Amino acid sequence: MKKIAVFFFGLSSLLSFSQEIALLKYSGGGDWYANPTSLPNLVKFCNQNINTKLNTKIPTVEVGSPDLLSYPFVHMTGHGNVVFSDNDILNLRNYLTSGGFLHIDDNYGMDQYIRKEIKRVFPDNPLIELPASHAIFQKPFVFSTGLPKIHEHDNKKPQAFGIIVENRLVLLYTVETDLGDGWENQEVHNDPIDVRTKALKMGANILNYVFNN
Template sequence: MNKNNRKAVIEPMQWVEMTGQTETVRFVPAQRTPSLPFSFCIMILAILLLSVQPAGAQDFDRLVIPRIKYGGGGDWYVGPTAMPNLLRQANERLGLPVQAENVAVSVSDQELYRYPMLFMTGHGQIKFKDQEINTLLTWLDNGGFLWINDSYGMEKYVKREIRRLYPDIDLVALPKDHAIFNQLYEFPDGLPKIHEHDGRPPVAYAIFDKGRMKILYLLESDVGDGLEDAGVHPADTPEIREKAMQMALNILIYAMNQ
């Protein structure tokens, strides 16, 4: 992904800085303000629809997958529509209540423990402070799941930081018949190739600790880019984007089940 492409994605977004204790930032799509009669009709329609449904907990435990705002200079903010798109599909295909927003969180943020699953992506350098390593380790031990999507050029740094987290545990390449490739959707050939980078085969690495997968690192696949809005990556056909979405949903389900 080149810089111009990335700029083309960010420009139509409004950047919302959350003030206060948290340093969470959100990207909210810029939208035209609907006309008043149109809004009124929509509101009436929504009220009518809600009134005929039994009182359920549609807003109960809404799923959010924030991205990690890491240090080191890498572009942690790349692909802002990826997680909102995944969450929308989780809502449509699995019926999960979601908060389909692009949320970012620092490892040092107190809000970290509101999210049991984190997404990390970008190109290039990643660097965690010692204190962040400890925090991340506790977060993972407590039940957190970290999905790292290598958009390009992260391998060296990701492996270095994972080694700092788990010096005694090696990354394991998941075989094709691993359950993560056979959750909601079946991938008999293992991790799908979404973006071509260096011509290498896609690999799903994982850190298993105490019988549980804690970190999933996708290399040479770039599922994250495949989740972005149509047109962001012109080379991504609808079939490729659907494949990326299916794999991402499998990852989400796997994370919620172990």
């Protein structure tokens, strides 16, 4: 666990060391590889705007791999089915209770599947909706009404849910927003610049929260 602890000295450590975030690969048939330009673009935005020094090359890590513990932040997305093995469940729970952070962004279609798997990881820690007053919406960019809406699917409000373990937010689940689509290259979805900027700023808030709490 020593390796994971190194990443949690806060933003000051980011100013001295290049670090990595990772994309989570999972089983079940869902397209875990969706939005290939999203994380590189988010990292570039953060490096330019909140003084991080994150590596722009994004590695892929499997849920059950011991390498998961090498990354302070892991992002998960997709449109479809998600299945975690028993080993995946144990490894992910160990990662999250030992200092790691998982952001799950529903790319539309994974909600009914991922909620079941989250429940298996933390059967005693329910998903709770984060209020607009939560710190993750306050800095470095203020989102006074909470999670921004990036893409429309079912005419539902965007929601941010979290798993809290010993007073620490360890898992963030964003739904009905599609932040990752907003992080993608502009020509992929042709989002207006203000929409993409909102998505990138919210992503920066998430990374800022991870490295400062």
